[in-house]
Amino acid sequence: MALRHAVLAALLDGEYSGYQLAKAFDVSLSNFWYAVPQQLYAELAKLEREGLIAGRQVIQHDRPNKRLFTVTDAGLAELAAFTATPSKPSSIREDLLVMVQAVDRLDPTPVIAQLEERAVAAAAKVEIFDRMLRRLRGELDEETFLREGDRIGPYLTCLRGRRFEQENREWCEQVTALLRARAPLPG
Amino acid sequence: MALRHAVLAALLDGEYSGYQLAKAFDVSLSNFWYAVPQQLYAELAKLEREGLIAGRQVIQHDRPNKRLFTVTDAGLAELAAFTATPSKPSSIREDLLVMVQAVDRLDPTPVIAQLEERAVAAAAKVEIFDRMLRRLRGELDEETFLREGDRIGPYLTCLRGRRFEQENREWCEQVTALLRARAPLPG
DNA sequence: CCAGCCATGTAACGGGTTACATGATTTA
DNA sequence: TAAATCATGTAACCCGTTACATGGCTGG
16 A cells, blocks of 8 residues: 555645645655645545545535545554554656666767756755745744644655755756766867 | 666666566665566566567576576667656655654654664665775776766766665654654653 | 575556546636 | 636556566575
8 A cells, every 4th residue: 555644644734625635745745755636536535435534525616616634533543553564665766867877878968958957956846845844843943843843744754855855956966067077068 | 668768777787687687676776776576577578579688598507597688779779769758756655754744643653663774774775885886986086987987877876876875864863863852752 | 404596487466647538717 | 818726536558566486506
């Protein structure tokens, strides 16, 4: 099983509709999990059938009705059981790294282009994480928040995501500079 | 398509049998790709059918015969085409992060235990990467090797893997200390 | 003598991705 | 008036994981 626990963990922050969850999985959770809306709707239906979450209909007049979900006690128990089962390090599957692995037998030009794009994207993500971290800790400084805040889980995963993207950025920039220096482009 | 390019990139280092590849995918490539032997045998068969790799039988007397594979020109062309197609950042799926996301609504004890295990595993992996980096660059220092070495691809991906595991370790240790301080264990 | 390594697969299953489908409301 | 947002799904497909299967040689 896989996505189910990520969904349960996400729902701990409050009520969400499938659509809102999809947004969350596109930003805040995207550092360690990602899912397209279709997958989320399917998973929510499954979790509800199993009684791990409960949905309630919300009628709206200006836009389509929606269903909001919350984690049930059974859902919490499921999460507790999940933390008790040993987790394997996940296998990262990164196309860009495959390209770099092969780069010295190929024309580096397109790889360099992709590295530059990725560096920019990573920098943008770092800023997103920074904003989210500031929002999560409110007026408190980080140290105080981590010592006394009452919902530090999302903050901690955000910190990990931020580090990852920062490293990503630096690595992409380093490799770009290096490949440039080794194979100077014409013009 | 997915694994195919990782296999092609791995085969650039020389001839490999399915079994040897499986080893490689367990160590050197494991920072950005992972595959079990069964998957590799299937993928190698497919790549050979498509003419992207060529296999040759090697008869052995002390142990079972094996087939060694090399990338063909068509395979190189496939890799070149691959570098030209835009790559999306991969979705990381990390159970341990899901657990931390949920940790302040659950008993942190098992999560702390897992974080500690992971920190140790990450530290071990950093050392493996260090050894591999030393092996790859031979007697050269890093700067010289990166400027003049003729096969820097694997070195660069290794560097990324090392950074990742180092960050992983530091994060795990930080979170462990934090959760410990917030919820002191009895005894 | 048993565990582990070398060596290569088949088969079933589960989960994730892509494509397709619908339709109202708000913003540019 | 076109695009984006809100809102929810179905269906087909591909890929990856797990379980099962075989068999000889080497080292403790």
